[in-house]
Amino acid sequence: MIPKRLYTYAGWLLRVALIVLFVRDLAPIKPRVHLDLPQTVVTEHPAVCVHTRLTDEVEEWKIQRTLQMVREMGAATIVEYFPWPYAERNRGTYNWTHADRIMRHAANQGLTVIARLDRSPAWARPPIQEKVTTLTYLEEEYFDEFAAFVGAFVNRYSTLYGDQLRGVIIWNEPNLSLEWGGRAPDPEAYTELLRQAYAAAHAANPDITVFGAALAPTTEAEDSSAGMNEIDYLTRMYAAGAAGTFDVLAVHTYGFTQPATTDPDPDVINFRRIELLREVMIAHGDGDTPMTITESGWNDDPRWTNAVRPVQRITYTLAAFQMVEAWPWVDHLCLWIFRQPADHRNRRDMYYSLVSSDFYAKPIYEVIQAYAHDWENPYLP
Amino acid sequence: MRLLKGIYHHLRHLYMWAKLHPRLALALCTILCAIFLIAGWLLTRPGALLGPQDGTWYRSQINKDLYVGLDPNYPPFTEWTPDQIEGIEADIAREIGNRLGVTTSILIMGYDGLYDSLYTGYVDMIIFGLSADPAYEEWVYYSRPYYDAGQILVSRVAAPVDNIRELDGKTVAVELASAGDIAAQRWVRRLHALDIQRHLLPDEAMHAVQLGEADAALVDTVSARLYLADHDDLRLASKTTVANGYVIAMRKANFRLNAEVDQALADMIADGTLDAIIARWL
DSSP, X not given: OOOHHHHHHHHXXXXXXXXHHHHHHHSOOOOOOOOXXXXXXXXXXXXXXXXXXXXXXXXXXXXXXXXXXHXXXXXXXXXXXXXXXXXXXXXXXXXXXXHHHHHHHHHHTTOEEEEEEEOOOGGGSOOTTTOOOOTTOOOGGGHHHHHXXXXXXXXXXXXXXXXXXXEEEESSOTTBGGGTTTSOOOHHHHHHHHHHHHHHHHHHOTTOEEEEOOOXXXXXXXXOSSBOOHHHHHHHHHHTTOTXXXXXXXXXXXXXXSOTTSOOOTTSOOGXXXXXXXXXXXXXXXXXXXXXXXXXXXXXXXXXXTOOOHHHHHHHHHHHHHHHHHOTTEEEEEEEOSOXXXXXXXXHHHTTOSBOTTOOBXXXXXXXXXXXXXXXXXXXX | OHHHHHHHHHHHHHHHHHHHSHHHHHHHHHHHHHHHHHHHHHHTSTTSTTSOOOHHHHHXXXXXXXXXXXXXXXXXXXXXXXXXXXXXXXXXXXXXXXXXXXXXXXXXXXXXXXXXXXXXXXXXXXXXXXOOOGGGTXXXXXXXXXXXXXXXXXXXXXXXXXXXXGGTTEEEEEETTSHHHHHHHHHHTTSSOEEEEEEXXXXXXXXXXXXTSSSEEEEXXXXXXXXXXXXXXXXXXXXXXXXXXXXXXXXXXXXXXXXXXXXXXXXXXXXXXXXXXXXXXX
């Protein structure tokens, strides 16, 4: 016979279970992420491109929403950053979870991806007891390991998504000490890194495009501890035999306070500074190699001395797109930065972004969308 | 051996006593445990005898120094002059140093390096139009706000508007594509009708209000204060429509410095020093 007390306990247990179920159901449902039907980008201006920043985005629905908005804007190509340490945290073992997520959604939206690959995992840097190094520090003896990662990346995503992986950018702004492990920039060492990565990428997919790293636009002198003038750096790369080690040269060119049309000047950072790099390429017989602008744009922070007013940002950006379309040697202009995960994370990027962190399309987004579709500009006559 | 025997006898007596008075023993045990826990908590709190110490604060007090990082490219908050770094934030940093009895050394760095400099201990605090970022709160302590750089309504003194809800069915002037424009666009969705009138500059938006072409302008507080300095027929709303509080960032481990800086800011607000600094530049 079942004791009566047991019934009482069971009754209370049932009540508690019901309350737990009820309270749990009060919590907001997590957004469910399903792939759309395969999409294609509609655009009249294929040069329109954006640099997304999904590396730091942990929520999948935000990755999807970002890429949907990129497609809706009319940009057919994105530049995205895939850090080596994220994929190969343990030597010889690849974890592609996050990269897969980004590539899957990009392909689903019909976007072509240019992947920036750089940074060093802890195992490829000296132990901290021996030497304190940064994530951008890579000794020459590990160049082959980085090249192997580049080959693995190209192999995986060329196999999975074919041409939707357009290419890989080898490292980022190596002419800055900050991006070269806190050491003096070394164009010869970088050229060797590029040579090895180029071979590995093409071994994985002969049709892949290997981009020479975009150099930071800077007027630093060659003996500066912070960085090296990118014109001098590229010249030394060619002297070290860089011709033929990249299919396209990636370029970072920012307008700062000047219009897109301002003439280039070695002592000034402006949009047309890219033409100075072009001259170096031509001077070294590499004029047939195209260029892709993988970072560019104007900032409309109301207080930064290198920023412009929002209306200037709009007019300069449109002028830059028109200029690039007239240059046969540049195929894309990718604006920095589409969206950042949290607006307050980086005040400067907040005023470079096209979309707020809560996915509100800023006027500059609408203007570029109108341009890409040949619609009427919603903000300017 | 005799000592061990003595302890054993005492424990045995205690045990016997507890057996005779179980409830009393339980109560005493509970009280003792509570005393131990409270004592442990008190002794291991930051700054207590066995707790972590704020080395930066002690260094600052012994050496009479305070290292502050900023990027001097954001006038009127920070800017280069031929002699030194000036601006609202430079003045606030120096005033905090005065109140802490130390000399403020301003270290100039690029915006990108500010948090890294704080993390590595190169500077004690950074002040640079920062907003509290939850992503950093594991190791960063943010002070109370010293300035609200958000979007504020500017209206005529004769026809004051204090809240954007009052603009339902009316016209708001903004700088085209600015943060004020974006904020107004968001409000269009919440009100029955809000007409947005766009101008190329914030001053032009405020001028439209003066002319009666718009009921209010929604602009950033810096632009608004600079314009209102020469136009006394306009007024600011009592609160920003979109707040953007600027705060000072310090390492959370420097709990004593955090508290002292917060106190200094509170005192500066109370005695009007902060307002005087801001009024000097805006």
